[in-house]
Amino acid sequence: MTTTIKTKLFCLHCQKEVPHEIHYFDVALSLIRCKECGTEIKLDKKRILEVESLEFVDRLFTKPRRLTEELRKDLTQFLSTMPIRIATKPYRIAKEIVKKVK
Numbered sequence: 001m002t003t004t005i006k007t008k009l010f011c012l013h014c015q016k017e018v019p020h021e022i023h024y025f026d027v028a029l030s031l032i033r034c035k036e037c038g039t040e041i042k043l044d045k046k047r048i049l050e051v052e053s054l055e056f057v058d059r060l061f062t063k064p065r066r067l068t069e070e071l072r073k074d075l076t077q078f079l080s081t082m083p084i085r086i087a088t089k090p091y092r093i094a095k096e097i098v099k100k101v102k
């Protein structure tokens with residue numbers, strides 16, 4: 001799904017604030033186009049996936065710390081939700097990956 005937003009941004013080529021179109025592919029930024037001079041900044045899907053992959057890896061490495069914080073905050077809540085979270089985590093990860101690849 002592609003979404004287009006019209007706004008005013010500072011254009012490096014025009015050296016002033018002018019109308020731009022910002023295009024999103026799903027939730028990822030894919031293109032910014034200056035309506036005044038036509039200059040475009042593109043982000044290709046491969047690069048977007050690389051950035052998202054880095055964020056995913058970062059979340060993966062910080063998960064033990066985040067779980068420890070949850071455990072300290074509310075042990076009862078943590079223990080009551082853990083079985084369902086463990087059971088559904090593979091599905092949630094697969095769903096996230098499929099969504100980002102589309």
